Amino acid sequence: MNKEELQNLRQDYSAATLSENDTKADPIKQFDKWFNEAVEAKVPEPNAMTLATATADGRPSARIVLLKGFDDNGFAFYTNYLSRKGKELGKNPNAAIVFHWVELERQVRIEGIIEKLSKEQSDKYFHSRPKLSQIGALASPQSQEIPSRDELESKMSELEAEYTDKEVPKPSYWGGYVLKPRLIEFWQGRRSRLHDRIVYKKIDNKTWKKVRLAP
Incomplete structure (x- = not known):
């Protein structure tokens, strides 16, 4: 344009x-x-x-x-x-x-x-949030520089496994x-x-x- x-x-x-x-x-x-x-x-x-x-x-x-x-x-x-x-x-x-x-x-x-x-x-x-949204709050150091998307997704997967049967603590x-x-x-x-x-x-x-x- x-x-x-x-x-x-x-x-x-x-x-x-x-x-x-x-x-x-x-x-x-x-x-x-x-x-x-x-x-x-x-x-x-x-x-x-x-x-x-x-x-x-x-x-x-x-x-x-x-x-x-x-x-x-x-x-x-x-x-x-x-x-x-x-x-x-x-x-x-x-x-x-x-x-x-x-x-x-x-x-x-x-x-x-x-x-x-x-x-x-x-x-x-x-x-009250969906569990994955709760885990996302733990996984993401918001606004900070990160090496890659892969590292973020890896951290998310680790936390999903850790809190499968447990309540996610609010950070x-x-x-x-x-x-x-x-x-x-x-x-x-x-x-x-x-x-x-x-x-x-x-x-x-x-x-x-x-x-x-x-x-």
Whole structure:
């Protein structure tokens, strides 16, 4: 594809509209509504989200992770604490997540502070996972350099044999995080790039202010 063809890639959105009156007073309830609509529309992996973190001096990185729960406390996911994102969160808890439900022409952007979930919550979720996923968490030194794929698969096979008839212990370096939101933006694609953007900003521990942004 040449530069001109790339520059001409575009889509005019027309699936829906979004007004202040369409949205709920509580952004978590609004997210629940949109998330359920994404599930009902059979959007592939509606819980896939881009997680953006940064180093202590502000160098950003981003990757896709899976949302594993949400409530008034925030948005939860699980990972290796020694991974790149885990190390960055240990030094800089400011982070953002983005959902893009392209079939519905929608995005949700969330900014906030990330904290670790309790050991009890992490243990419970870890042991609810498929056994091979549990073993994979033990086998993979996430984000570290490894000599080859063969070594990784060999380690996986060894651990499968070791835990055939035993419970897999949750590694101490694996667990959950919750992003506690202070800003949530709902974006609905519209014609001529005049998109709808409704943003909730947290004023205090209980109060949200809802505003419209120019696209």
